[in-house]
Amino acid sequence: MSRISQIEIDDSNLPPPTPEIEQERKVAIFDLLEDNSFTLPDRDGRQVPAGPYKVNLAIRDKRLVFDVLTEADDKAAEFHLSLGPFRQVVKDYFQICESYYQAVRTLPPSQIETIDMARRGIHNEGSRVLQERLDGKVDVDSDTARRLFTLICVLHFGG
Numbered sequence: 001m002s003r004i005s006q007i008e009i010d011d012s013n014l015p016p017p018t019p020e021i022e023q024e025r026k027v028a029i030f031d032l033l034e035d036n037s038f039t040l041p042d043r044d045g046r047q048v049p050a051g052p053y054k055v056n057l058a059i060r061d062k063r064l065v066f067d068v069l070t071e072a073d074d075k076a077a078e079f080h081l082s083l084g085p086f087r088q089v090v091k092d093y094f095q096i097c098e099s100y101y102q103a104v105r106t107l108p109p110s111q112i113e114t115i116d117m118a119r120r121g122i123h124n125e126g127s128r129v130l131q132e133r134l135d136g137k138v139d140v141d142s143d144t145a146r147r148l149f150t151l152i153c154v155l156h157f158g159g
Helices: 019-034 084-106 109-134 142-158
Strands: 004-009 053-060 063-070 075-082
Touching (some): 004 142, 084 142, 109 142
Antiparallel strands (some): 063 075
């Protein structure tokens, strides 16, 4: 059961999200909980508690924090990632998303498709960066990394 069963986003210190950001968040959480792969490797020769896991995501002291608990609320792991490697890709992602939302309102489907392809490409790059940053801390598949990247973007929105 190496998976996330519950995820919480600590956005208590962030401004209220736009409707588009809130929708992205809801979809990412729903999709993540439906299907994900989240495996904590053994550390320093000792086994980590088995999943499923509850994950709390937050930004604290300009770092992305993954607080991982067991179903019984015992600490399974906690790791902090620098936000630096994410800054440019998150910025690019927000810019292309804004273009996409504008296009949906005003442009024909062929032009929307082109912008959406670029948006997916940037999103894939963000999930690749996340997988690299998580290396050795947790193993996630591509789809899980994509959904977690979306949630990181939600946190960056106000962070």
